[in-house]
Amino acid sequence: MKVQTTQRHILVTGDEYQLPYSKGLMASRIMATGLAPARAFHVAEVVEDRIHALDRSSISRTELDDVTLKVLADEVGERYATSYAKWQMVTRLPIPLVVLLGGATGVGKSTIATMLAARLGITRVIPTDAIREVMRSMFTEDLMPALHTSSFDAARLVRKPMPEGADPVILGFREQASAVAVGIQALISRAVAEGTDLIVEGAHVVPAFVDNAQYAGKAVLLPVVVTVDDEELHRSHFVMRSHESRNRPSERYLDHFENIRKIQNYVKSLANEHDVDVVPSYNLDATLSQVIDLVVNQAIQAVPVPVPDSVRPSKRGTE
Numbered sequence: 001m002k003v004q005t006t007q008r009h010i011l012v013t014g015d016e017y018q019l020p021y022s023k024g025l026m027a028s029r030i031m032a033t034g035l036a037p038a039r040a041f042h043v044a045e046v047v048e049d050r051i052h053a054l055d056r057s058s059i060s061r062t063e064l065d066d067v068t069l070k071v072l073a074d075e076v077g078e079r080y081a082t083s084y085a086k087w088q089m090v091t092r093l094p095i096p097l098v099v100l101l102g103g104a105t106g107v108g109k110s111t112i113a114t115m116l117a118a119r120l121g122i123t124r125v126i127p128t129d130a131i132r133e134v135m136r137s138m139f140t141e142d143l144m145p146a147l148h149t150s151s152f153d154a155a156r157l158v159r160k161p162m163p164e165g166a167d168p169v170i171l172g173f174r175e176q177a178s179a180v181a182v183g184i185q186a187l188i189s190r191a192v193a194e195g196t197d198l199i200v201e202g203a204h205v206v207p208a209f210v211d212n213a214q215y216a217g218k219a220v221l222l223p224v225v226v227t228v229d230d231e232e233l234h235r236s237h238f239v240m241r242s243h244e245s246r247n248r249p250s251e252r253y254l255d256h257f258e259n260i261r262k263i264q265n266y267v268k269s270l271a272n273e274h275d276v277d278v279v280p281s282y283n284l285d286a287t288l289s290q291v292i293d294l295v296v297n298q299a300i301q302a303v304p305v306p307v308p309d310s311v312r313p314s315k316r317g318t319e
Helices: 023-031 037-053 061-075 078-091 109-120 128-138 151-157 168-194 231-244 250-255 257-273 284-302
Strands: 011-013 018-020 058-060 097-102 125-127 198-201 220-227 277-280
Touching: 011 061, 023 037, 023 061, 023 078, 023 109, 037 061, 058 061, 061 078, 078 284, 097 109, 097 168, 097 284, 109 125, 109 198, 109 284, 125 128, 128 168, 151 168, 151 257, 168 198, 168 257, 220 257, 220 284, 231 250, 231 257, 250 257, 257 277, 277 284
Parallel strands: 011 058, 097 198, 097 220, 125 198, 220 277
Antiparallel strands: 011 018
């Protein structure tokens, strides 16, 4: 009778811990490079084979990263190996990472934020609608009317008289975004105090409405604006959303579609004015990969760390 043997665990040692090597955790880390899940898991399996071939009971985190870099270079190409090397250095930065993901209603911010958090191992994702709901419970409609409706419908609650020539849609949106920005700033300050990575996403994340300068040296803070430039593609997002959720029918969004587009143009103009990156959302994987690249580059610029020159792929690696 043939006895099936179980492959032994290899412990990965760090400064204060040691845990068994996990293909799932390694695949998650590798996906931060933009590699697709199936290919990332394959690389994690090859890494496991390589470390078992060392015939040791433990391996240090640094040694594991070296093995992973070589496997990435061999299996999928230098670009992914270099990206992994950069991201591993980012994860060891002494200050938290805060991503502010803005854009008009219906551009896919929530989906992008959820997938970004999974790729980067961030556990705290806060939608600005949740901040607005909390603030609504504290401020009545009479006291702060702009909080008591959607961002694209705030024009009807703008107090009169309005400044001459002002667009009520933009004015109402600004009032709501300014109020919610107080909550966003509080969340960032809490993340800085706790040293916790954070993603804040929502229509109320507007360039220059949060004072980023005060967090210089305390956090790596990346504001990004997501847009859908094609009107018909943008419109189709609401139809798809209504099929996926019974509580979010498309009619209300489509009735206010002109306002939503107007807000997108306004936020995009602010992004260009304040040098905030604008990422077009036409393909989820491409958009996510671009945002991840921005995160890595921003982190390295904010806290300069030399990228190791140890990534030397074999010639058979492909991108």
